[in-house]
Amino acid sequence: MSVLILIDHADGHVKKASLEALTYGAAVAKQLGVPAAGLLLGTVTEDVAALGQYGISTVYQVANETFNTLDAQVYAKAITAAVGTTGATVVIFSHNQTGKAVAPRVSAALKAGxxxxxxxxxxxxSGFVVKKAVFSGKAFANVSVTSAIKVISVNPNSFKVEAVGGTAEVKALDVTPVAARVKVTAVNKVSGEVPLTEADIVVSAGRGLKxxxxxxxxxxxxxxxxxxxxxxxPVADSHWRPHHEHVGQTGFQVAPNLYIAIGISGAIQHLAGVNRSKVMVVINKDPEAPFFKAADYGIVGDAFEVVPKLTAAIKQLKG
Amino acid sequence: MKILVCVSKTPDTTSKIAFKDGNTKFDEAGVQWIINPYDEWYSLVRAIELKEKDAATVIHLVTVGGADTEPVIRKALALGGDEAIRVNAEGGDSFFIASQIAEIAKQGGYDLILAGKETIDFNGASIGGMVAELLDVPYVALATKFELNGTTAVVTREIEGGEEVAEVALPVVVSCQKGVAEQRIPNMRGIMAARTKPLKVVEPVGADNLTQVVSYELPPAKAGVKLVAADNVDELVRLLHEEAKVI
Structure with a gap:
């Protein structure tokens, strides 16, 4: 029995969401009194043994560069094999782009809830019950997993990364990847910007910006x-901003530590995408805007006056 | 080209979320049911667009649910699609539902299976991947664009901080989100046509439920907003720094 956590990476770096998953997995293992191990498919530039600081004792690595590109089928086959080899009974992913593509496949392959x-x-x-967000963040469900093996994907930004110190033993795992059928032909990263779903702070604006x-x-x-x-x-639909910035029920769901909403009224569909944020600040000139009912802090005022002042005040704070 | 579009009914996006029977069941009182927006706006509309380019394309819709899902399926058929299949089963977890869809897919021999990226009620984002695994075909999740180049799917998918373009030979399962297509409204001709389109009802195959919801809960009520005067942003910065400790 053990807990196995997928270490997801991109451009040679372990993703922050994976560190959250490692911390989560280490805590699950501690609770169950079993060892926690990471599974690294592919190669990263960082010191893999140092991932032990997040509470895992072993990192199993399949150092094959095929895995540096995501093909959910190739990943799922390798993870399923690794679960067999390591005798894992709980398999953990981040509920990020990789986890959403791979975890359901692993679940179906292993008949693991x-x-x-x-x-x-x-x-x-009594049993194994995990709380998850449902109804787009408007509620939670407590889900009992009844199969022998359990698969969990952890919502990004729900679990704080904790470094407890320590070094993991790195063990090479012999898994031959199946032939990839998905071929990536182009990667377009928005350079110089913080990725929305990984951000600690999100600044968001709406039609109030005119x-x-x-x-x-x-x-x-x-x-x-x-x-x-x-x-x-409405801002994304009017092509004022690219659609990859659209948060809400039908856009991205985010859960940062701080969400600042500028000139956004706070329709229920928008709130559904952001209401798991730890702290929400609203700046809107309409005191009746529904966002004021959901927010923690608010300023009733003109964004064009308030926002530059806020920027200046934060600059001063940060020295 | 044969396309299978997975369709689920969900509460309308403005629905009040409440629970009953000791928080073990979703309270459906007064809830309007709609087609899950990701299934409708993106998967189904994209399938319809592909049929508009190539009339030989056949679109089947599949849903897993009781007889009460039929009005929603007719609404989907009013947008487009040739026929619908309802697997007559109430409830069931994602593995059960995916097993039913995989069975329909095996029988139908589809080149392309489209799903929404998730439902807006359970937010599992699981069905597409599970169906792909059960069929042992490739899966591309979180598509923001979908094109066909002969028998190759060219899919733009979301990655952290951007997008990448992936090519994969059919058959494939793709989960769709914003960007894949634009929302459409059914016209009167579509609504009339939908009434006579075949809606087959089939019984479920045996499949396990691997998970079960034991209870629901609502998030704790917010303490209420703390308002700061517009000419006192320094106070907001102080609160965020010292009280909320987020900057």
Whole structure:
């Protein structure tokens, strides 16, 4: 019996979401009194043994560069094999792009129940019950996993990365990848920006900004906070901003530590994408905007006056 | 070209979420049911667009649910698609549902299976991947663009901080999100045509449920907003720094 956690990576670096998954997995293992191990498919430039600081004793690595490109089928076959070799009974992913593509396949291959989007550690007092976000963040469900092997994908930003120190033993795992059928022909990364779904702070703006030419003040605020940019659906639909910035029920769901909403009224569909944020700040000139009911802090005022002042005040704080 | 579009019914996006029977069941009182937006706006509409380019394309819709899902399926057929298949089963977890869809897919011999990236009620994002695994075909999740180049699918998919373009030979399962197509509204001709389109009902195959919801809970109520005067942003910065400790 053990807990196996997928170490997801891109461009040679372990993703922050994976560190959260490792911390989560180490905590699950501790709770069950079994060892926790990481599974690294592919290669990274970082010191793999140092991942032991997140509470895992072993990293199994299949150092084959085929895995540096995501083909969910190739990944699932390798992970399923690794589960067999290592005797893992709990398999953990981040509920990020990789986890969403791979965890369901692993679940189906192993006939292992999947809790997708877990927000808390399992309750193992009687059975194995995991809390997950449902109804787009408007509620939670406690899901009992009844199969022998359990698969959990952890919602990004739900579990704080904790470095406890220590070094993991790195063991090479002999898994031959099946032939990849998905061929990646182009990668377009938005350079210089913080990825939205990995960001600790998100600065988001809506129709209150009146037009795309006014986004400078939003970008300035995001810049001083090292925040990711986001927008409401009408803004993306009007092509003021690219659709990869659209957060809401039908866009991206985010759960940063701080979400700042500027000129967004806070329709229920928008809130569904952001309501798991730890702290929400709203800046809107309409005191009746529904967002004020959901937010933790608010300023009733004109964004064009308030936001530059806020940027200046934060600059001063950061020295 | 034969396309299978997976369709689920979900509560309308503005529905009030409440639970009953000691928080063990979703309270359906007063809830309007819609086609899951990711299934409708992106998967189904994209399939319809492909049929508009190539009239030989056949689109089948599949759903797993009781007789009460039929109005929603007719609505989907009003947008387009040739026929619908309802697997007559209430409830069931994602593995059970994926097993039913995989069975339909095996029988139908589809070149392309489209699913929404997730449902807006359970947010599992699981069905597409499970179906692909059960069929042992490739899966591309979180597509933001989908093109066909002969028998090769050219899919743009979301990655952290950007997108990548992936090519894969059919058959393939793809989960769709914003960007794949634009929302459409059914016209009167579509609504009339939908009434006579075949809606087959088949019984489920035996499949396990690997998970079960034991209870639901609502998030704790917010303490209420703390308002700061517009001419006192320094106070907001202080609160965020000292009280909330987020900057």
């Amino acid at each position: 999947l809790v997708a989007g877990a927000v808390a550690l399992p309750d193992t007092a 037009g795309p030419e006014n986004w400078g003040i939003v970008e300035d605020l995001a810049h001083v906070l090292h925040a990711a940019l986001a927008c409401s659906r």
